[in-house]
Amino acid sequence: xTPRLFTTGGVIIDNVVSHDGALVxxxxxxxxxxxAAGARLWLDPVGICARIPENYPRPMLAALAAGGLAxxxxxxxxVAVDLEEWFFYxxxxxxxxxxxxxxxxxxxxxxxxxxxxPAAAAAFERMLSDHPPQGRDxxxxxxxHPVEPAHVPEAVWAAGAIHLAPNRPDAMLALARAARARGLxxxxxxxxxxxxxxxxxxxxxxxxxxxxxxxRRELAMLAPDRPPEAALLALAxxxxxxxxxxxxxxxxxxxxxxxxxxEAIGALTVPVVDPTGAGDAYCGGFLSGLLLxxxxxxxxxxxxxxxxxxxxxxxxLPLLAVTRAQAEARLSTFSAPHPIRNRP
Numbered sequence: 001x002t003p004r005l006f007t008t009g010g011v012i013i014d015n016v017v018s019h020d021g022a023l024v025x026x027x028x029x030x031x032x033x034x035x036a037a038g039a040r041l042w043l044d045p046v047g048i049c050a051r052i053p054e055n056y057p058r059p060m061l062a063a064l065a066a067g068g069l070a071x072x073x074x075x076x077x078x079v080a081v082d083l084e085e086w087f088f089y090x091x092x093x094x095x096x097x098x099x100x101x102x103x104x105x106x107x108x109x110x111x112x113x114x115x116x117x118p119a120a121a122a123a124f125e126r127m128l129s130d131h132p133p134q135g136r137d138x139x140x141x142x143x144x145h146p147v148e149p150a151h152v153p154e155a156v157w158a159a160g161a162i163h164l165a166p167n168r169p170d171a172m173l174a175l176a177r178a179a180r181a182r183g184l185x186x187x188x189x190x191x192x193x194x195x196x197x198x199x200x201x202x203x204x205x206x207x208x209x210x211x212x213x214x215x216r217r218e219l220a221m222l223a224p225d226r227p228p229e230a231a232l233l234a235l236a237x238x239x240x241x242x243x244x245x246x247x248x249x250x251x252x253x254x255x256x257x258x259x260x261x262x263e264a265i266g267a268l269t270v271p272v273v274d275p276t277g278a279g280d281a282y283c284g285g286f287l288s289g290l291l292l293x294x295x296x297x298x299x300x301x302x303x304x305x306x307x308x309x310x311x312x313x314x315x316x317l318p319l320l321a322v323t324r325a326q327a328e329a330r331l332s333t334f335s336a337p338h339p340i341r342n343r344p
Contacts, residue, residue: 286303
């Protein structure tokens with residue numbers, strides 16, 4: 001099957017501790033999953049191209065397929081991942097991540113049920129930070145097994161667009177080159193790899209992508225001495241289409257190539273249950289808008305709706321259950337963007 005668009009990146013297992021102690025264990029996760037779910041609000045079919053370890057739970061993959069993602073072009077590597085990802089959220093929406101534990105360690109430390117005390121969560125977070133368990137985690141697995149052009153089947157390459165979710169930088173550049181050579185629309189989220197993306201690397205990557213979509217933290221890594229608006233405009237002078245910075249509950253800022261100002265896209269006011277994957281869902285919605293022929297500022301509104309639906313639930317499966325009619329209804333009420341003059 002050839003999808004209309006597909007995402008590349010990670011398919012992992014998440015464990016999430018909310019700021020109020022709500023706990024979710026063993027949840028389907030990964031930037032490729034959430035970005036695909038955010039895209040599927042607007043069009044079908046949407047596929048995923050990723051690599052997974054041999055012990056990744058097959059029922060989770062079946063749930064993604066049942067949720068409507070297709071094709072799932074997954075390369076299975078003959079290695080096992082022992083340590084699952086853990087996220088600890090703060091009251092301001094920021095999170096501590098890149099912490100890992102086996103299910104058995106979490107059980108032994110009392111991380112069970114659907115809620116834990118702040119003291120128990122803080123103690124477990126501190127233990128994982130100070131004494132990381134030994135074993136193979138998803139972060140290490142993905143560094144050693146990045147998604148590269150050879151992992152994308154030819155039928156999937158026939159899609160109209162690709163989102164490059166965070167992946168090893170050399171692999172992201174190779175995918176961008178391969179996609180551009182085939183005429184695909186390309187969006188890219190640098191993720192934490194932004195710290196390793198120097199000017200020479202960006203000079204190669206940015207001309208290949210139609211939208212470059214870092215978070216506020218990642219933009220600061222890319223341009224540490226500039227305010228967000230100035231950093232966006234500097235990057236926009238090198239990108240093929242547009243650069244946008246995701247600002248969580250504050251919305252996003254978009255700078256178009258050749259523009260001398262940024263545009264503010266407001267956030268939607270919705271109840272926040274779990275912000276995991278919201279930035280990835282934003283990217284998927286953005287790419288959908290571009291593929292549907294919308295200019296970046298309109299695609300960013302669609303992206304914002306995808307992110308809003310993502311934070312209202314836990315995990316990607318409820319996001320996949322949102323109907324297109326629901327998404328379009330929310331989009332129809334969304335206000336237009338507003339110009340912001342660059343502040344040097």
